[in-house]
Amino acid sequence: MIALRLALRELRGGLAGLRLLGVCLVLGVAALAGVGSLSRAITTGLSDRGQSILGGDIAAQLTQRRATDAERAALAKLGPVSEVVKLRAMTGRAGSDDRTLAEVKAVDAAYPLYGALRLANGMALVPGSVAVAPVLADRYALHAGDRIAIGSATFSVAGVVADEPDATGDGFAFGPRVLMRTDDLAATALLEPGSLFRASYRVRLPASVAPKSAAASLKAALPDTGWTLTDRSNGAAGTRQFVERLGQFLTLVGLTALVVAGVGVGNGVTAYLAGKSTTIAALKAMGAGSRLIFQSYLFQIGFVALVAVVVGAGIGAAVPWVIVQAAGDALPVPPALGIYAGPLLTAAAYGLLIAAAFAVAPLARARDLPAARLLRDTGEAARWPGWGPAALIALAGAGIAGLAVGQSDNPEFAAIFVAAALGLLALLTALAALIRWLAARAPRPKGVLARLALGNLHRPGALTRQLVVALGLGLTLFATLSVIETNLAGQLDKSIPTRAPSFFAIDIPTDGIDSFRALVARTAPGATLRTVPSLRGPVTAVNGVPVAKLKVPDDAWILRGDRGLSYAAAFPEHNVLTAGKWWPADYAGPPLVSIDQDAATALGLKIGDTLTIAVLGVDITARIASFRKIDWRSFGFNFAILFAPGTLEGAPHSWMATVAMPPADEKAFAAAVTHDLPTTSLVLVKDIIGQVASVFGQLSAAVRAAASVTVAAGIAVLIGALAASRQARIYDAVLLKVLGATRGQIVVATLLEYALLAGVVAGLALLLGAGAGWYVVTRTLQLEWAPAWGPVVATVGVGAVVTVLLGLAGSWAALSARPNTVLRTL
Numbered sequence: 001m002i003a004l005r006l007a008l009r010e011l012r013g014g015l016a017g018l019r020l021l022g023v024c025l026v027l028g029v030a031a032l033a034g035v036g037s038l039s040r041a042i043t044t045g046l047s048d049r050g051q052s053i054l055g056g057d058i059a060a061q062l063t064q065r066r067a068t069d070a071e072r073a074a075l076a077k078l079g080p081v082s083e084v085v086k087l088r089a090m091t092g093r094a095g096s097d098d099r100t101l102a103e104v105k106a107v108d109a110a111y112p113l114y115g116a117l118r119l120a121n122g123m124a125l126v127p128g129s130v131a132v133a134p135v136l137a138d139r140y141a142l143h144a145g146d147r148i149a150i151g152s153a154t155f156s157v158a159g160v161v162a163d164e165p166d167a168t169g170d171g172f173a174f175g176p177r178v179l180m181r182t183d184d185l186a187a188t189a190l191l192e193p194g195s196l197f198r199a200s201y202r203v204r205l206p207a208s209v210a211p212k213s214a215a216a217s218l219k220a221a222l223p224d225t226g227w228t229l230t231d232r233s234n235g236a237a238g239t240r241q242f243v244e245r246l247g248q249f250l251t252l253v254g255l256t257a258l259v260v261a262g263v264g265v266g267n268g269v270t271a272y273l274a275g276k277s278t279t280i281a282a283l284k285a286m287g288a289g290s291r292l293i294f295q296s297y298l299f300q301i302g303f304v305a306l307v308a309v310v311v312g313a314g315i316g317a318a319v320p321w322v323i324v325q326a327a328g329d330a331l332p333v334p335p336a337l338g339i340y341a342g343p344l345l346t347a348a349a350y351g352l353l354i355a356a357a358f359a360v361a362p363l364a365r366a367r368d369l370p371a372a373r374l375l376r377d378t379g380e381a382a383r384w385p386g387w388g389p390a391a392l393i394a395l396a397g398a399g400i401a402g403l404a405v406g407q408s409d410n411p412e413f414a415a416i417f418v419a420a421a422l423g424l425l426a427l428l429t430a431l432a433a434l435i436r437w438l439a440a441r442a443p444r445p446k447g448v449l450a451r452l453a454l455g456n457l458h459r460p461g462a463l464t465r466q467l468v469v470a471l472g473l474g475l476t477l478f479a480t481l482s483v484i485e486t487n488l489a490g491q492l493d494k495s496i497p498t499r500a501p502s503f504f505a506i507d508i509p510t511d512g513i514d515s516f517r518a519l520v521a522r523t524a525p526g527a528t529l530r531t532v533p534s535l536r537g538p539v540t541a542v543n544g545v546p547v548a549k550l551k552v553p554d555d556a557w558i559l560r561g562d563r564g565l566s567y568a569a570a571f572p573e574h575n576v577l578t579a580g581k582w583w584p585a586d587y588a589g590p591p592l593v594s595i596d597q598d599a600a601t602a603l604g605l606k607i608g609d610t611l612t613i614a615v616l617g618v619d620i621t622a623r624i625a626s627f628r629k630i631d632w633r634s635f636g637f638n639f640a641i642l643f644a645p646g647t648l649e650g651a652p653h654s655w656m657a658t659v660a661m662p663p664a665d666e667k668a669f670a671a672a673v674t675h676d677l678p679t680t681s682l683v684l685v686k687d688i689i690g691q692v693a694s695v696f697g698q699l700s701a702a703v704r705a706a707a708s709v710t711v712a713a714g715i716a717v718l719i720g721a722l723a724a725s726r727q728a729r730i731y732d733a734v735l736l737k738v739l740g741a742t743r744g745q746i747v748v749a750t751l752l753e754y755a756l757l758a759g760v761v762a763g764l765a766l767l768l769g770a771g772a773g774w775y776v777v778t779r780t781l782q783l784e785w786a787p788a789w790g791p792v793v794a795t796v797g798v799g800a801v802v803t804v805l806l807g808l809a810g811s812w813a814a815l816s817a818r819p820n821t822v823l824r825t826l
Contacts, residue, residue, distance in 0.1 A: 002292060003292050003295035003296040003298075003299060004295075004296075004299055006283075006292075006296040008299075018268065018269075018272050018300070018301065018304045019268075021265050021268040021269060021272070021301065021304055021305065021308065021355070021359075022304050022305075022307065022308040022311075023308075024262070024265050024268065024308075025265065025305055025308035025309055025312060025351050025354070025355060026308045026311050026312040026315070027312070028259075028262075028312065028350075028351060028354065029308070029309050029311075029312025029313055029316065029347045029348065029350070029351040030311075030312040030313075030315040030316045030319075030347075031316070032316065032343075032346070032347035032350055032351075033312060033313045033315070033316020033317060033319070033343055033344050033347035033348075034315065034316040034319030035316075035319075035343075036316070036340070036342070036343025036344075036346060036347060037316055037317055037319055037320050037340050037343045037344065038319050038320050038323055038335065039343075040340040040342065040343055041320040041335030041336055041337060041338065041340065042335050044335070044336040044338075044340075045335045045336040051113075051114040051115075051232045052112075052114045052115040052165040052166060053165075053166055053232075054166065054202065054230060054231070054232050055082065055084065055111075055112055055113060055114065055165070055166040055200070055202040056082065056113045056114065056202025056203050056204050056205075056232070057079075057203060057204060057205040057209075057211045057214070057231065057232050058078075058202070058203050058205065058211050058214050058215050058218070058229065058230065058231045058232070059200050059201065059202045059203070059229070059230045059231075060075065060200070060201045060203075060218060060222070060227050060228070060229050061198055061199070061200045061201075061227070061228040061229075061230070061561075062198070062199045062200075062201075062227060062228075062617075063197075063198055063199075063536045063537060063538065063562040064195070064196065064197065064535065064536055064537070064616055065199065065616055065617055066083070066085070066199045067083075067199065067201055071222060072201070074218070074221040074222055075201050075203055075218070077221075078203050078205060078209070078214050078217070078218070079203050079204045079205045079206060079209075080110060080113060080203070080204045081110065081201055081202070081203055082107070082108055082110040082111045082112065082113050082201070082202045082204075083107075083108045083110075083182055083199065083200070083201055084105060084106065084107050084108075084111060084199070084200045084201075084202065085105075085106040085182055085185060085191075085197055085198070085199050085200075086103065086104070086105050086106075086197060086198045086200070087104050087106075087190055087191075087195065087196065087197035087198070087507075088101060088102070088103060088104065088175065088196070088506060088507070088681045088683075089101075089102060089104045089150050089151050089178075089188065089190055089507075089679070089681055090102070090150075090151075090673075090674055090678070090680070090681050090682060091104075091136070091148055091149060091150050091178055092140060092148060092149060092674075093140050093142070093146070093147070093148055093149070094147040094148055094149045094154040095149075097670075097671035097674045097675055098140075098671075099149070099670065099674045099682075100136070100139065100175060100176075101175040101681055101682060101683050101684070102136065102150075102175045102176055102177070102178045103175050103176070103177050103178070104150060104178050104180065104188075104190070105177060105178070105179050105180075106179075106180050106181065106182040106184070106185050107125070107179060107180075107181065107182065108181065108182045108183075109181075112165050112166060113202055113203075113204040114165060114204070115163075115165025115166070116163065116165065117131070117161075117163070117164060117165065117179070118161075118162045118163040119131055119158060119159030119160060119161060119162055120159055120160045120161075120162040121144055121159040121160070122159075123144060123158045123159045124158070125158055125179060125180075125181065126158065126181070127181045127183045127184055128155060128156060128181075128184065129155055129156045129157065129158035129180075129181075130148065130150070130155045130156070130157060130158060130178050130179060130180045131157075131158050131159055131160070131161050131178070131179040131180075132148070132157060132159075132160060132161065132176070132177075132178055132179075133160070133161055133176035133177040133178070134160050134161070135176045136176035136177075136178065137157075137160045139176075142157050142160075143157065144157055144158060144159050145157065148178075149678070150178065150180070150188050150190075151187075151188030151189050151190040151678055151679050152187070152188055152189040152678050152679065153184065153187035153188045153189075155180065155184065161177065161179065164177070164179070175683075188679070189678075189679050190507070190679050192507075192509055192654070192679065193510075193652030193653075195507050195654055195679075196506060196507055196534065196536060196654065198562075211231035211232055212231060214231075215229045215231055219548060228538060228561055228562065259354065259421055259473075262354040262355070262357060262358040263358065263469055263470055263473060265305075265354065265355055265358040265359055266358035266359065266361065266362060267466055267470070269301060269358070269359045269362045269363065270362040270466075272301075273297065273362055273363070273366040276297070276366075277366075280293055280366060290367045290368060291367075293366070293367050294363055294364070294367040297363055297366065298359075298363060301355070301359050301363070302355075305351070305352060305355040305359070306352070308351070309347075309348045309351040309352055309355075310348070312347065312348075312351060313344045313347055313348050313351075316343070316344065316347055317339055317340075317344055320335050320337055321337060323335075324337065346403065346407060349399075349403060350400065350403060353396045353399045353400045353403075354396075354400065356392065356393075356396040357393050357396035357397055357400065360389045360392050360393050360396075361389060361393065363389070364388075364389035397422075400418070401415075401418045404417065404418050405418065413779070416775075420772065424472070424473070424476060424768065425469065425473075427472075427764075427768075428468055428469045428472035428473065428761075428764075429465060429468075429469060431468055431472070431760070431761070431764060432464050432465040432467075432468035432469065433465070435457060435464055435468065435757070435760065436457060436458040436462065436464050436465075437458075439454050439455075439457035439458040439464075440458040442454060448745075449745055449748050449749045449752065450749075450752060452736075452749040453749045453750070453752035453753040453756065454756075456732075456749070456750075456753045457753065457756070457757075464757070467754075467757055468757060468761055471757060471758060471761040471762075471765075471800075471803055472761045472764065472765055474799065474803070475761060475762055475765035475766075475769075475796055475799050475800060475803070476764075476765040476768045476769050476772070477769070478765070478769070478795050478796060478799045479765050479766050479768070479769020479770065479772075479773070479792060479795065479796050480768075480769040480772040480773045480776070481773075482769070482773075482791060482792045482795040482796070483769055483770055483772075483773025483774070483777070483787050483792050484773050484776055484777060486787050486788040486791050486792055487773065487777045487783065487785065487786055487787045487788075501528070501658040501659055501660040501685055502527075502659055502660055502661050502663070502666055502684075502685060503657075503658070503659045503661075503666070503669070503670075503682050503683065503684060503685065504656065504657070504658055504682070504683035504685065505656065505657040505658075505659060505673070505680055505681070505682055505683075506534070506654070506656050506680070506681050506683065507654050507679060507680055507681050508531075508654055508655040508656065508657060508677065508680050509654060509655075509677075509679065509680075510652075510653065510654065510655065512677055512680070513531060513655045515676065515677065516531075516655075516657065516673075516677060516680065517529065517531070519669075519672050519673065519676055519677070520659055520669070522672070523665060523668045523669045523672045524659070524661040524662070524665035524668070524669050526661075526662075527659055527660060527661035527665065527669075528658075528659070528660040528661075529657060529658070529659055530637070530657060530658045531655055531656070531657045532566050532568070532637045532639075532655065532656050532657075533566050533567060533648070533649075533653050533654075533655055533656075534564065534565075534566060534653060534654050534655060534656040535564075535565040535566065535615055535616075535648060535651060535653045536562045536563065536564055536565060537562055537563065537565055537613050537614045537615045537616070538559075538561060538562040538563065538613070538614055539558060539559050539563065539611055539612065539613055539641075540612050540613065540614050540619060541610075541611070541612035541619075541621070542559075542603060542605070542609070542610075542611060542612075543609050543610055544610065544612070544621075547559050553602050553603070555598075555602040556599070556602045556603055557599070557602075558595070558596065558599035558602070558603070558640055558641070559603075563613075563639075563640055563641055564639050564640070564641075565613065565615065565639065565641055565642075565643065565648070566637070566639045566642055566643070566648075567642065567643040567644065567645055567647065567648045567649065568642055568643075568645075569583075569585040569586075569587070569644075569645050570585065572628075572638070572639075572642065574630065574631040574638065575628040575629065575630050575631070575638070576628065576629040577626055577627075577628060578597045578626075578627045578628060578629050579597070579607055579626060579627040580594070580607040580624070580625050580626030580627060581625060581626060582594070582625075582626055583625060583644045583645075585645075586645075587644045587645050587646060588645070588646050589644075589646070590622075590623065591620055591621065591622035591623070591643065591644070591646075591647045592622055592623055592624075592625040592643070592644035592647075593611060593613075593622040593623070593624055593625065593641055593642060593643055593644070594624075594625055594626040594627070594628055594641075594642045594644075595611070595624060595627060595628070595640060595641050595642075596627070596628060596629075596630050596640040596641075597627040597628060597629045597630075598629075599640055600624070600627050605624060606624075607624055607625070607626070607627070608623060608624065609623070609624050610622065610623050610624065611624065611641070613641065615648065615651055616651055616652065618651075620647065622643065622647070625644065628642075637656055637658060666684075670682055733746055747808065750808060751804065751808055754803070754804045754808065755804050758800040758801075758803050758804050759800065761800075762796050762797065762799070762800040765796055766792070766793065766796050769792070769796070770787075770792070773787065
């Protein structure tokens with residue numbers, strides 16, 4: 001084939017002109033393949049270790065009560081059963097009042113059904129002993145044989161936990177883990193009526209029994225009184241959902257980087273073909289047809305694109321290994337390392353489609369220009385590529401949109417992203433046309449240099465469109481990512497410093513609440529104390545329909561697991577009534593509840609509907625009296641479900657409290673609680689803030705990693721735009737020098753041109769980036785809107801200044817061209 005032979009012959013001369021195309025595609029494909037491979041590796045690791053993470057093939061969980069003998073017997077019919085009880089308690093060296101909050105995990109002799117509990121010293125966990133997490137051992141310098149206090153009892157330290165197979169499935173923890181035997185729970189006095197704890201029963205099924213069918217039989221055998229069933233396919237649902245949501249967001253960020261890179265591909269192809277204008281003209285003069293020219297250069301560009309896509313996919317495939325080596329401890333579960341064809345093929349398809357979408361137009365324009373115009377080697381205004389190339393571009397765009405929407409877990413969000421990307425490109429193109437139109441009609445400045453800069457924006461062959469699109473995409477992405485990152489950092493700063501209490505106190509016994517109030521008054525005079533009754537229970541039915549039979553929306557979090565419950569006569573602080581009426585303080589009638597407005601919206605509830613909630617194994621059906629908008633940032637006790645007086649008072653329950661006091665009183669208060677109320681747990685708020693800040697820090701790191709790829713792609717795009725205009729700039733500079741202009745004057749004119757474009761585009765980018773960041777923060781990440789505008793504006797401003805400097809540096813070769821050398825080529 002002649003076209004292929006011509007392409008191979010030119011490629012043997014080197015690929016220098018197509019380096020930009022390759023760099024852009026490698027960056028974009030590597031970002032997409034890396035994010036997809038890492039996400040798939042983590043979710044596969046969760047699935048592969050599902051039995052160990054869950055602790056069994058299926059797990060049945062109860063809140064605030066343990067299974068009865070009849071319920072244990074129903075579980076045991078399926079296979080071996082292990083009971084695990086989780087609760088919180090204050091712990092520390094025996095004989096000392098220095099205590100810290102710990103997550104106590106009581107296990108029976110059958111634990112674990114899968115995997116193995118290993119202690120660093122090789123000892124076993126036996127009755128009368130505990131195993132402690134490394135951070136707790138370090139804090140109190142604990143060694144085997146030392147004694148620590150938990151609740152009302154003391155235990156010997158068996159050793160430090162080295163491997164806890166189901167730790168990932170336990171989710172977020174407020175303190176270091178302490179493992180003990182269930183036989184020792186009674187001695188601690190932690191399981192008093194109303195205490196907050198969860199009892200989980202893991203079952204190991206025979207190989208011939210499917211977890212789904214076993215769970216179905218359990219639902220039939222067990223009364224519908226608060227059981228939550230999980231199987232090994234989703235042992236860490238929260239972790240999986242977090243990874244998948246973050247992966248989806250980063251995938252779209254990577255796709256955005258690839259779209260940006262696509263603009264660079266178009267600029268790179270334009271610059272490459274401009275450098276080949278003499279060759280194309282010679283081929284046409286010798287009788288080569290436009291079709292042959294098009295095919296020959298399509299083969300060249302296709303070859304480079306294919307190599308770049310393969311290299312980018314290879315880099316992306318290595319990302320999970322690199323992440324494990326660099327930050328493996330920060331991952332929620334060890335990834336299942338391997339080559340995942342799905343993400344790699346998807347990234348490769350994106351790369352090839354992007355290359356096609358942005359390379360076809362400059363190819364078609366080079367094909368259609370007559371030899372005489374090519375030989376003049378001057379800048380020409382972009383022409384309509386024709387209906388055939390336009391159809392190819394549309395087909396490639398449809399393929400990109402189809403992949404983005406079809407492979408997304410949230411097609412609506414992906415469709416919005418695709419529409420926004422296309423809208424941004426159209427808006428920037430329109431802005432470039434407006435700038436050219438205004439520049440052509442604006443009054444002529446008196447200064448020669450200003451007049452020259454203004455003329456450069458609208459003269460024939462001006463690359464205003466390419467520069468505006470390149471600048472706009474890059475700066476908009478900078479603004480968006482900056483808004484997202486500063487918002488993550490601002491989540492805590494907006495609400496915590498002035499309003500957070502010093503302590504949360506949980507599991508205060510009902511008969512000890514008066515003693516607790518007196519203790520606060522004695523140890524911290526002037527402290528602000530708020531107490532609320534506390535229970536827990538799951539929603540088991542909505543309007544009489546069991547939850548198991550409902551199609552639960554993704555955002556219906558109120559139906560997943562058990563929820564905190566309370567009752568109140570007065571309307572709670574930090575809440576706003578959005579619908580319905582609040583009950584009278586002396587209400588005495590059928591059960592009423594007030595629920596969170598967002599939860600009601602997710603379920604499509606209205607005033608007068610009913611919820612059935614299991615409280616200590618008893619189903620209570622209550623009518624919805626009102627909806628509330630809750631300020632979850634208030635760091636107070638906020639309940640999604642609040643009962644009216646007269647329903648829960650008689651149920652065994654404990655109390656919770658928030659205590660705000662000067663830091664100087666904290667130590668004495670904590671010591672007094674440990675001594676007088678050993679079963680009450682204190683949560684130091686600054687510890688919670690530290691853990692939440694750690695989570696936001698990980699999100700920010702992921703955004704920064706994505707931003708680095710996007711920034712690199714944006715720089716490549718700008719370089720491509722400048723490369724595409726190189727020849728025209730050389731001719732302009734030479735002509736001005738012939739007319740008497742100095743290099744300094746040409747530099748100032750070029751600087752004014754780039755500064756004007758950067759200023760206009762930066763303002764638009766700031767607005768667009770703020771809007772895009774708001775949508776991602778509030779709709780995708782589902783966080784509060786709290787950006788820091790100073791850093792955002794600074795980011796866009798610095799980006800614009802750097803862009804101007806890069807533009808000047810990219811034009812330096814043109815400004816340095818010698819007139820006699822260039823004029824000989826005309």
